[in-house]
Amino acid sequence: MVDQDWRRWVVYQVYPRSFADANGDGVGDLRGILSKVDYLSKLGVDVVWLSPVYRSPMDDNGYDISDYRDVDPLFGTLADLDELIAVLHARDMKLVMDLVVNHTSDEHPWFQASKSGKDDPKRDWYWWRDPRPGHVGGAPGAEPTNWESYFSGPTWEWDEATGQYYLHLFSRKQPDLNWENRQVRAAVYEMMNWWLDRGVDGFRMDVINMISKNLALPDVPPRPGSPYGPGNRHFICGPRNHEFLAEMHREVFAGRERHILTVGEMPDVTVEDARLFTDPERREVDMVFQFGHVSLDHGAHRFDPKPLKLSALKASLADWQTGLAGTGWNSLYWGNHDQPRAVSRFGDDGAHRVAAAKTLATVLHLHRGTPYIYQGDELGMTNSPFAAIEDYRDIETLNFHAAAVAGGTVDVPELLQAMARTSRDHARTPMQWDASDQAGFTTGKPWIAVNPNHVEINAAAQVDDPDSVFAHHRRLIDLRHTDPVVTDGSFEPLVPEHEQVWAFVRRTPDAELLVAANFGADPIEITLPVDEGWCRAEVVLANLPDADPVLPTITLRPWESVVLRRR
Numbered sequence: 001m002v003d004q005d006w007r008r009w010v011v012y013q014v015y016p017r018s019f020a021d022a023n024g025d026g027v028g029d030l031r032g033i034l035s036k037v038d039y040l041s042k043l044g045v046d047v048v049w050l051s052p053v054y055r056s057p058m059d060d061n062g063y064d065i066s067d068y069r070d071v072d073p074l075f076g077t078l079a080d081l082d083e084l085i086a087v088l089h090a091r092d093m094k095l096v097m098d099l100v101v102n103h104t105s106d107e108h109p110w111f112q113a114s115k116s117g118k119d120d121p122k123r124d125w126y127w128w129r130d131p132r133p134g135h136v137g138g139a140p141g142a143e144p145t146n147w148e149s150y151f152s153g154p155t156w157e158w159d160e161a162t163g164q165y166y167l168h169l170f171s172r173k174q175p176d177l178n179w180e181n182r183q184v185r186a187a188v189y190e191m192m193n194w195w196l197d198r199g200v201d202g203f204r205m206d207v208i209n210m211i212s213k214n215l216a217l218p219d220v221p222p223r224p225g226s227p228y229g230p231g232n233r234h235f236i237c238g239p240r241n242h243e244f245l246a247e248m249h250r251e252v253f254a255g256r257e258r259h260i261l262t263v264g265e266m267p268d269v270t271v272e273d274a275r276l277f278t279d280p281e282r283r284e285v286d287m288v289f290q291f292g293h294v295s296l297d298h299g300a301h302r303f304d305p306k307p308l309k310l311s312a313l314k315a316s317l318a319d320w321q322t323g324l325a326g327t328g329w330n331s332l333y334w335g336n337h338d339q340p341r342a343v344s345r346f347g348d349d350g351a352h353r354v355a356a357a358k359t360l361a362t363v364l365h366l367h368r369g370t371p372y373i374y375q376g377d378e379l380g381m382t383n384s385p386f387a388a389i390e391d392y393r394d395i396e397t398l399n400f401h402a403a404a405v406a407g408g409t410v411d412v413p414e415l416l417q418a419m420a421r422t423s424r425d426h427a428r429t430p431m432q433w434d435a436s437d438q439a440g441f442t443t444g445k446p447w448i449a450v451n452p453n454h455v456e457i458n459a460a461a462q463v464d465d466p467d468s469v470f471a472h473h474r475r476l477i478d479l480r481h482t483d484p485v486v487t488d489g490s491f492e493p494l495v496p497e498h499e500q501v502w503a504f505v506r507r508t509p510d511a512e513l514l515v516a517a518n519f520g521a522d523p524i525e526i527t528l529p530v531d532e533g534w535c536r537a538e539v540v541l542a543n544l545p546d547a548d549p550v551l552p553t554i555t556l557r558p559w560e561s562v563v564l565r566r567r
């Protein structure tokens with residue numbers, strides 16, 4: 001029987017650059033994180049997922065790695081990281097590192113060697129191709145495929161010195177590794193084992209469903225008005241993806257004494273494929289980050305926002321509950337360093353912000369799967385009032401804006417309004433520790449502006465307040481740790497079509513939990529399709545005082561949520 005106890009864990013994501021700055025340079029660092037372990041311990045999380053702290057030119061804030069076995073001086077030293085591992089372990093917490101191995105930095109020695117010449121032994125460690133036949137290298141249209149980068153422009157960069165292009169699905173400073181090359185895979189596995197031997201407890205694997213590509217490298221239909229188009233159909237969950245992850249499991253995770261937590265970040269993954277990736281008997285990964293619910297409000301792209309219906313959001317999560325029932329396993333998240341703030345996007349960041357932040361957390365944590373808390377969401381942190389392009393730092397946002405201005409076809413003020421809703425930078429403003437000048441994040445000038453609302457939204461105001469968003473998260477984590485229905489229960493949606501109420505039942509042979517939540521600013525009365533026996537259920541968690549829910553006809557106040565339990 002495969003050890004499943006990890007399914008009771010709750011994960012907290014730290015984006016190190018924005019978490020806590022100990023040396024006053026305006027950028028978060030490892031010693032800053034060390035100074036906040038008491039905070040994490042008080043919250044009650046089991047695992048800390050640390051976004052990259054490796055050496056990096058920081059073109060994509062560390063998701064462009066130039067040395068997998070060293071800490072960038074911006075964040076501290078290997079000794080600091082060793083200390084963090086030891087301190088977390090002493091508190092019975094685990095550390096999961098971010099593993100970015102679909103690509104490296106162009107400043108990584110592997111790429112520097114590969115780029116040095118066609119005959120270099122590492123040439124084939126990356127994707128090098130000749131110009132399109134009949135085209136002059138470096139000229140528009142000469143790229144080997146017409147795929148567009150996630151960060152705008154083509155996915156191929158011309159190298160005059162060797163007369164070939166190299167592939168980069170993201171920035172030109174993030175060349176894709178060639179996983180078809182056995183030496184590449186061996187070098188990655190060796191590095192992973194080196195970290196596990198150092199005490200790391202797992203990996204969040206960046207775009208790990210992009211490592212197997214369609215070797216024919218075909219073109220795709222271009223976007224209207226562009227020579228390029230999304231190539232994802234030719235590199236998402238490619239033909240050898242399962243094979244590579246099963247090989248990784250054999251070479252790295254099998255035989256380890258402790259459970260190594262693995263979560264694969266998989267944009268565009270289907271639930272059918274996720275069921276295969278997360279089947280314990282296949283020994284690939286524990287769970288995946290899927291993108292269904294965080295793409296619903298995207299039109300053609302992230303900066304083309306469209307309205308989101310609650311019924312669509314509920315259906316998206318429910319489909320994954322159904323699809324991964326039994327042997328599969330879900331990740332559960334509203335936010336991370338790539339997403340705008342949850343309470344602004346899915347909740348209410350105005351008059352009902354506190355109630356909405358708690359309700360979002362209740363609904364998420366009571367689904368079946370592993371909950372991920374993104375730093376600051378446990379406080380109900382909101383999007384920032386970004387107004388000008390100068391307010392942003394994110395390569396995706398800046399590149400998109402530059403291309404739009406250059407293209408001359410986009411209404412730039414309208415684009416800035418969209419960016420003010422959906423830019424990744426909303427998640428990257430400094431953690432709000434207190435109401436002081438820079439929210440207690442730094443004594444220097446922060447690399448990105450602190451949200452002005454830190455004066456009322458901050459940890460100091462919440463950690464000892466039993467009615468705070470922080471305290472509510474702690475109660476949710478405690479419920480998961482103490483009530484097996486939260487981890488093991490089946491999932492049954494109620495009133496799936498309702499556009500204001502989110503309700504569902506979790507069930508084991510021994511007990512049932514019912515969640516009812518009002519996703520609106522108006523009170524609502526609703527009769528849920530449940531039996532009269534629920535009228536005697538116990539309220540195990542509520543987000544508003546004096547909760548007195550009656551079932552099956554329940555009245556919920558604005559953004560009110562309740563969790564009831566019966567045997």
Ligand code: TEU
Nearest residue numbers: 060063100150170206207267302338396
């Ligand atoms: O993100 C991959 C991914 O999901 C992209 O779609 C990303 O969300 C981007 O916003 C495009 O919309 C992972 C990391 O989480 C992200 O921070 C990195 O920039 C990216 O990979 C490249 O490493």
